[in-house]
Amino acid sequence: MSADSAAPSDTTMAAFNSKSYGTVMTDSRGGAAAVPIEHVQYRILVAGKTGNGKSTLCNNILGKDAFATARSMAMETKRAQHSHGARNGIQLKVVDTPDWFNMEGNEMSLEEEIKRWKELTSPSPSAIVLTVRCDVRYTGEEYDIYRQMKKTWGDKAFTRRLVVAFTFGDRQDRDISQELQSVNEELKSVIRDAKGRYVVFNNKADDTEKQVQVQKLLDIVSSMEMMKEDEDGPDHLLRIEIALFVAAVASGICLAAFITKKMHQETAVFAVMCAGFTAALVGTEVYRRLKK
DSSP states (O other): OOOOSOOOOOGGGGGOOOOOOOOOOBOTTSSBOOOOGGGOOEEEEEEEOTTSOHHHHHHHHHTSOOSOOOSSSSOOOOSOEEEEEEETTEEEEEEEOOOTTTOOSOHHHHHHHHHHHHHHTTTOOSEEEEEEESSSOOOHHHHHHHHHHHHHHOSTHHHHTEEEEEEOGGGOOSOHHHHGGGOOHHHHHHHHHTTTOEEEOOTTSOHHHHHHHHHHHHHHHHHHHHHHHHHTSHHHHHHHHHHHHHHHHHHHHHHHHHHTTOSOHHHHHHHHHHHHHHHHHHHHHHHHHHTO
């Protein structure tokens, strides 16, 4: 991986000390068992360029060969597909995606593919894992793919859930934190979008080491889930309730002032409309969060 910029924050990696592993849930015939959607805890979407090891990473996360892997540069995954499994008692749904750059079709088909990704990770992805090879230079072409993907996704959930997976870690001859001190500006931008969240995967590692790598990823997913709970938790709802109360009081004051003829009709109507609009916005936000 060649580079030329400052390293991102490495604080996320400090929490990677878990040594607990799990097994893949299978049915009586050895295939993937169906998991009711309400029991899925983490929904992990894996994206990236052909040759970056997306399908291999998906298999490593699940601990089984659920997805076909390409043995050449020919694109193997044509449409987004998914499989279920479990790690350390955590039910997982992993979505493997096609190469964004090599996808056939126009802009409309790209939007339809993103829509499918969202449907497969509904109500929202727990993590969007972007695969980047750490043994080759990150190119402008690959960065353009990333930017188009982010733009087509259409909301901030993409970067809030973004994690970078550096693949082909067995070919990395320097510590990744040292390597990231000189990455190019494009890769630095991606790492910045991911808030410094990244994991290195070594496909030639033994099973125990692979489990450690996967656990590091799940630790990051867990921390993002806790952050989401904090955002949607009681304190946030209290702030919404306060905003609704203030809007209601403002409307009441305006109406009272109008009734007692201390405020012109036009001013009172305008103030009530503003307060009502504020209450409607806050109410919409409450509904949106309760639907998550």
